[in-house]
Amino acid sequence: EKFVALRDPVMPKSKRERIVALSRATKRTKQQKGEIIQSIRDCIDMHTSCYVISFSNRRNVSFQPVRDHWRSSRFFCGKNKLMQIALGRSKENEHRENLQLISENLVHDNVLFVTSCGAEEVLKYFEELSTPDFAxxxxxxxxxxxxxxxxxxxxxxxxxxxxxxxxxxxxxxxxxxxxxxxxxxxxxxxxxxxxxxxxxxxxxxKTSVFSGKVLCYWENGKFTDLSTKNGVHP
Missing domain, CATH: 3.90.105.20 (Ribosomal protein L10, N-terminal fragment, domain II)
Incomplete structure (x- = not known):
């Protein structure tokens, strides 16, 4: 049987002038940034551990059940620079001991997960997380x-x-x-x-799979690197 490949759509170019809403590009004020940084630090102080998680094919509809499962915990997404500042970028300015090692891993689309649940429970959950989704x-x-x-x-x-x-x-x-x-x-x-x-x-x-991989975590001052198997940093 012969199958004809689906052609890529050719979209006509619009001759209309496009209006850009400048309000969408409004940057956070210094005060707003400070409030976000403080809220991250307060959250860490309220809990015993935090994790850096890399998700595949993350979108709101698939991520919401994960949020619902961990209602007593907190996820921080898409604020890498502010999260790094909150945790600290060096030994001299880290918020708690060894948190700068977590900060180093907050790149790309990685997510910061702050919780008081035990490492065994957290690691097991994300290891088993696998949800079929649309590509x-x-x-x-x-x-x-x-x-x-x-x-x-x-x-x-x-x-x-x-x-x-x-x-x-x-x-x-x-x-x-x-x-x-x-x-x-x-x-x-x-x-x-x-x-x-x-x-x-x-x-x-559904040809894609929504999943999560824990890259590293911090628990009561101890840092564990799972991405390179470097072990625990006391």
Whole structure:
């Protein structure tokens, strides 16, 4: 059987002037930054440990159950520079002993997790965390996905305009949607376009996995590095 590759959409360029809302680019004031730094320090003082966690395919809808599970704890995301300042960037200005070692790992999209729960419980939870999810635009396809010519079973006839908008050759026949040819939606390793990721979602193909990996943690002054197996820093 021959499958035709799905074409990348060509979007027309708008000739309209775009209006940018300057209010969205408002920077935090010095006072606001100071309040965030203090809130992180207060949280650490209230708990016994903190962890640096690297998540794969993190998005709000998949991350919320994790937050709900650890209601008595706190996650800090997306404020790397402020988190580093709060914990300290050197031995001389670290908030608590060895916290500067945690600070060094707060890079990229890594998340700071502050808790009083034991290390065994925390490590076990994140080691077992694995939730299937829909692939994002820009991520790599993890499997081949093809659609065969014929009736698209389980697809409501009202979805025909949506499928056509996604460049799929379809038509209505007796209130059923027919695909007018074999289509190769994506191949393993291919970077997914917005169109491809939308098609995967419409056909309920969860090809990504939301997971978390603990890189290191600090507990009552002791630092443990799990990323390079360097062990404990007393």
């Amino acid at each position: 994002r635009t820009g991520s790599a396809a993890t499997e081949d996905f093809d659609l065969k010519e014929g009736v698209l079973e389980g697809m409501e006839f009202s979805m025909e305009p949506r499928l056509k908008a996604l460049s799929l050759p379809v038509r209505l026949n007796n209130r059923k949607i027919e695909l007018l040819g074999n289509i190769s939606v994506c191949k393993v390793g291919q970077t997914l376009t917005a169109e491809q990721s939308s098609i995967l979602k419409l056909f309920n193909r």
